[in-house]
Amino acid sequence: AAFGPVFAQAQPTIRWRLASSFPKSLDTIYGAAEVLAERVRALTGGRFQIRPYQAGEIVPGLQVMDAVQQGTVEVGHTASYYFVGKAQVLAFDTSVPFGLTARQQNAWMYFGGGIELFRSIFADFGIIQFPGGNTGAQMGGWFRKEIRTLADLRGLKMRIPGPGGQVMSRLGVVPQVLAGGDIYPALERGTIDATEWVNPYDDEKLGFYRVAKNYYYPGFWEPGAMLVFYVNLREWQRLPKEYQQAFEVAAAEANQWMMAKYDQVNGPALQRLLRNGVRLRKWPNEIMQAAQKAAFEWFEEEAAKDATYRRVYTAWRRFREEQFRWFAVAELGYEQFAFPNV
């Protein structure tokens, strides 16, 4: 009785366009959209076709949310924290300073109520969202000079957009927003003193190690940055049920794919950077403490201003507490022993 005649009849051919917020050169992030498209195609005998376009081909990277909302494209692949101008709460869909790790973000999204919370928010924009990859804990960026104390951050010009910039500005940093291609020359000339980007694999490609040798860790402002697929809600609702299934499962696979891929490529990239004279430096504890304090003060301010933010922040904070207490035991206990001293 459960076996409908669905696949006995020809399903419609559907062609969707996917606008990515990323260039093809960020091949691990961009690649997740290709993985999604290819799996959906194969699952539907080639009838449900999604064609990915890199940032700028249809719309600029930062207009992906608008493009999906307006139906210019049916799908977007992006990071929700690009759109905090529409609602600050969207940062929690990606990563916030001192937030969840990649595994914890998955646990929150799939089982801790995260997806449902954000579905209720994105519905107001005519969008339905699916987790779509993760970078893992990012690096803290490239600094021309060593940073020894909190005072060394005062007046420092650092390319760091978004929530990380918010927190760093509270420590006296002067955050700069520069597109990927403009960062290297600015760092080389000393127009900026520092920049963050992603992790060893992506950072190496932009060559920062040639002009700034101090490579800080961790990137406490993005401990597990989640990417996301946006789908126009009307288009989603018109999709045959089996195509919805194909999209949903392919998105879940792409989510896992990106994290595993980044983990695989970052190790060798880090070793190449070290062979090129890069000096790994851990953030002084004083700076981490001050940044964490600043982050939570900022969250509280936002929560006081906006009921939706407060609802998500409260749920997130409780989940975070539970997760941190558990991960401090078996996972951290193992890693502290097994992983080498840097």
Added chain:
Amino acid sequence: AAFGPVFAQAQPTIRWRLASSFPKSLDTIYGAAEVLAERVRALTGGRFQIRPYQAGEIVPGLQVMDAVQQGTVEVGHTASYYFVGKAQVLAFDTSVPFGLTARQQNAWMYFGGGIELFRSIFADFGIIQFPGGNTGAQMGGWFRKEIRTLADLRGLKMRIPGPGGQVMSRLGVVPQVLAGGDIYPALERGTIDATEWVNPYDDEKLGFYRVAKNYYYPGFWEPGAMLVFYVNLREWQRLPKEYQQAFEVAAAEANQWMMAKYDQVNGPALQRLLRNGVRLRKWPNEIMQAAQKAAFEWFEEEAAKDATYRRVYTAWRRFREEQFRWFAVAELGYEQFAFPNV
């Protein structure tokens, strides 16, 4: 041209049976098989049906590999280290002492050559395998008495099967193999001094905390135990291509599902255990050091005896080195700061 007539014609109805090595009471592990079956059903309009059976319903849990090889069932859901009696190398498909974490195991399997290495091994058994879930780093188990030194392990009767038992026996422990239901009474009566099981969520259900209050961490013998789906190779090759696609993507989703689910449920379970008077205890460094030394001595002995083991061990060891060096930086740097002291 890429659009075959596949779904325009009715696909065959296929019914497979899946034998799990686990009881339904281990709902997170067993649940991954149900997730796989449900997704495959929905992706194929109900035509490809996989019905999971718990351990003992068709074959005992430890006969799942034989059952798939012989075609008694088409699919198994199990852990390869149960079958080290057939080939010691199979332990690397699950987890070995001081091995990879869950994320690192994914990176190895999907992108580090792990799946391909094991496909070449499982082909000799007429099986094709797919990663099928992970427990994450497990706990070190329940001890009636506190363990302060390496000497305290001598003669200790501990329920610990498999590779963990191998390593512990080299430290003087007398490993015991007991089925799940027999452990609690043996621990209560003092027939055994200690037992390991899985993690807070699963351990709580068996009630060990009522008779042994010392809960050790980490379970260094299983830092990221991967489950696996086995498929009979002839049955796999006869499957329509779209059904193969459906199975493969559903297995990938189930792999991620289990880890996220365990992460979500372990936090609250740990807090309940602590409220019940459980004392968390970290393994003394002396014991971790001795166990790590014993583990690698054992790997080297096995590698000297068997060419296939040597091939896998060599690839694994190199991958592990790269991964540990990278994870020691951004991930561990973040976690050491952000997670609380236990």
